[in-house]
Amino acid sequence: MAAIELRQLTKVYPGGVKALDSLDLVVPDGEFFALLGPSGCGKTTLLRTIAGLETATGGAVVIGERDVTGVQPGGRDIAMVFQDYALFPHMDVTDNIAYPLRIKKVAKGARHEKAREVGARLGLEQLMDRRPGQLSGGQQQRVALARVMATQAQAFLFDEPLSNLDARLRLEARTFLKKLQRELGVTTVFVTHDQAEALAMADRMAVMESGHIRQIGTPAEVFQRPANTFVAGFIGSTPMNLLDATVRGDTLEVAGCKVPVPSSAAGLLRDGESVVYGVRPEYNTYSDRPADGALGGKVVIVENLGASHLVTLEVAGVSVQAVVPEGNEPAVGDDGYASPRRDRALVYRDGELVSA
Amino acid sequence: MTRFVLGRIGFYTLIAVLLAFFTIPLLWLAAAPFTSDPTYEVRVPDFTLDNFTAILEHPYALPSLLNSLILAVGTAALVVVFAALAAYALSRVRLPGRDALLYALLLLSSIITGTAAMVPLFQLAVELNLIDSQFGLILILTGGLLPAAIFMMKDFMDSTPKSYEESARVFGASPLQIVRHVVVPLVRPGLATIAVWAVANVWGNFLMPYLLLSDVEKQPAAVIMYTLYTEGGQANLTLLSTFGLLYSIPVVIMYLFVSKKYGFRFHGGIKR
Ligand SMILES: Nc1ncnc2c1ncn2[C@@H]1O[C@H](COP(=O)(O)OP(=O)(O)OP(=O)(O)O)[C@@H](O)[C@H]1O
Ligand SMILES: [Mg+2]
Numbered sequence: 001m002a003a004i005e006l007r008q009l010t011k012v013y014p015g016g017v018k019a020l021d022s023l024d025l026v027v028p029d030g031e032f033f034a035l036l037g038p039s040g041c042g043k044t045t046l047l048r049t050i051a052g053l054e055t056a057t058g059g060a061v062v063i064g065e066r067d068v069t070g071v072q073p074g075g076r077d078i079a080m081v082f083q084d085y086a087l088f089p090h091m092d093v094t095d096n097i098a099y100p101l102r103i104k105k106v107a108k109g110a111r112h113e114k115a116r117e118v119g120a121r122l123g124l125e126q127l128m129d130r131r132p133g134q135l136s137g138g139q140q141q142r143v144a145l146a147r148v149m150a151t152q153a154q155a156f157l158f159d160e161p162l163s164n165l166d167a168r169l170r171l172e173a174r175t176f177l178k179k180l181q182r183e184l185g186v187t188t189v190f191v192t193h194d195q196a197e198a199l200a201m202a203d204r205m206a207v208m209e210s211g212h213i214r215q216i217g218t219p220a221e222v223f224q225r226p227a228n229t230f231v232a233g234f235i236g237s238t239p240m241n242l243l244d245a246t247v248r249g250d251t252l253e254v255a256g257c258k259v260p261v262p263s264s265a266a267g268l269l270r271d272g273e274s275v276v277y278g279v280r281p282e283y284n285t286y287s288d289r290p291a292d293g294a295l296g297g298k299v300v301i302v303e304n305l306g307a308s309h310l311v312t313l314e315v316a317g318v319s320v321q322a323v324v325p326e327g328n329e330p331a332v333g334d335d336g337y338a339s340p341r342r343d344r345a346l347v348y349r350d351g352e353l354v355s356a
Numbered sequence: 357m358t359r360f361v362l363g364r365i366g367f368y369t370l371i372a373v374l375l376a377f378f379t380i381p382l383l384w385l386a387a388a389p390f391t392s393d394p395t396y397e398v399r400v401p402d403f404t405l406d407n408f409t410a411i412l413e414h415p416y417a418l419p420s421l422l423n424s425l426i427l428a429v430g431t432a433a434l435v436v437v438f439a440a441l442a443a444y445a446l447s448r449v450r451l452p453g454r455d456a457l458l459y460a461l462l463l464l465s466s467i468i469t470g471t472a473a474m475v476p477l478f479q480l481a482v483e484l485n486l487i488d489s490q491f492g493l494i495l496i497l498t499g500g501l502l503p504a505a506i507f508m509m510k511d512f513m514d515s516t517p518k519s520y521e522e523s524a525r526v527f528g529a530s531p532l533q534i535v536r537h538v539v540v541p542l543v544r545p546g547l548a549t550i551a552v553w554a555v556a557n558v559w560g561n562f563l564m565p566y567l568l569l570s571d572v573e574k575q576p577a578a579v580i581m582y583t584l585y586t587e588g589g590q591a592n593l594t595l596l597s598t599f600g601l602l603y604s605i606p607v608v609i610m611y612l613f614v615s616k617k618y619g620f621r622f623h624g625g626i627k628r
Contacts, residue, residue, distance in 0.1 A: 014450070051526055052526075053522050053525070053526070072525075073522075073525045073526045073528075074525060074526065074527065074528030074529065074530075075528070078526065079526065079527070080522075080523065080526045082519045082522070082523055083519075084517065084519055086517070086519040086520050086522070086523035088520060088524075088537075088538060088541075089520075089542070090541040090542065099524070099527060100527040100528070102537075103524075103527050103528045103529050103533065104528070151527060
């Protein structure tokens, strides 16, 4: 097992697209690390550069204290699962799982033995003689996992390994993958554009935007204290309310209402300055009666989220969202009031989080 | 209405004439070898096998079929190997001017085995001591077929996803291992297509072997066919028809076999 370290890593594609811009990142040994970001932000490029499938334009890739920037993919002692799994269609499951061992010149009997062992561990006993074309998406994913496990590599790289599965299977695979990684303890970098996936599985995660890392932290840190408005808007199943505000002493003036300055920003704001006030819909308490420090307006949309409802209020021309538990949901056109939790609300100045 | 009927009649007459144009020679080829003393007409055969006895007695007829086989298989093997390697490289490596190079090769290739380059080719063969050598002929035929084969092969290679190879690369496979373990199995229908195409091409090639092989014992069937005359200088229809039939059968069998096995589907059989 080994840590992965990236130093000032830069990748410019022929044609001038700067996909990675002087990126620094350390993934400690044994960590399950998720890379999250919108489409085109450079996640796949970062993973492929770690794997050596793309050559870095600048900077260094260090795996387990060894600088591998100039080393071929095969010499880096890593294993990768591709988004389409890349199982060889002309080989059966046994041969697919045993392929890395075939390259290492392990004798046929020994490598098939090993393949059966790994396959059994992932519940593939009945499928060992099938071709990938005869497997379901979930089974293919497990074969791909078995194949990287057979390599006994220092680190695993996964490029959206769950995106080809349907929603139900994805949840199962998520749990399975996390459990497997725990057991193996192999350093794993996991690319996804599904933030729920990253929050659920990762030990730590990075949020990327156009070749830069915008925040690194545990899922809880990233969810509760997004470092900037980009991350704030990107993370969360319902996007965070980001409202223009003006500082008025101990309070903020937001859409014509007065709310208290959040505890995280207390004492750090100058009177009269313009900031952005952020609060997640989950941290907004909804009420049909006016309250101190609440944002009051008209209910314009009510969306069903299953066990709760997402209510959109129109407050002096801006939309404010709140999550309301089932049973209490208002009707469209009602007057409503959303009180942000003071210990969960955040303030952003010039796009960056204001905090001590 | 009448005009419509007349139009239809005219249309079907035209089709019938066109069909006859293609079927009558085929019928002749099927019937004449079994007819004693065949002429240019298509007649119901009297099912004699004398013509086959005659062709078996011809000193060069059967050996020439073997020569054709050697030339065709040798050329096809070289074409498949070189085209696969070249096409793989061209498909996966970004070279400036790659497409221009391919088109130029394609254009020039029709000249290599065409009439225009006959004299220089002949001289080249003489200089290299490759005249009257089946190996030399195989090399020249290979050269003529390669550009088109590379062109076709590159299409197959382009349409196979890169992630299979990248996956093998991350496991540490060398480029040659990748070609052998992954690329070749994936493009096997393409390789089969190229092989069949090369065999058919060489099988039917008259000019090159006629020019470069003077030893009648080395000449392929297509050239021997040209020597089947009676003493009077007339085309010997008995031998010609029988030999023609023997000459076409291997190619037909090959097509049937390969098309059954690979179906000549251009993208697949393997990929979903
Ligand atoms: N081979 C390439 N040549 C040139 N530009 C490329 C190449 N591959 C990717 N890019 C560009 O680099 C940027 C990052 O691409 P990348 O594939 O890493 O994004 P991603 O974060 O994986 O996106 P997605 O979530 O859609 O998979 C994009 O702007 C893309 O257009
Ligand atoms: Mg990607």
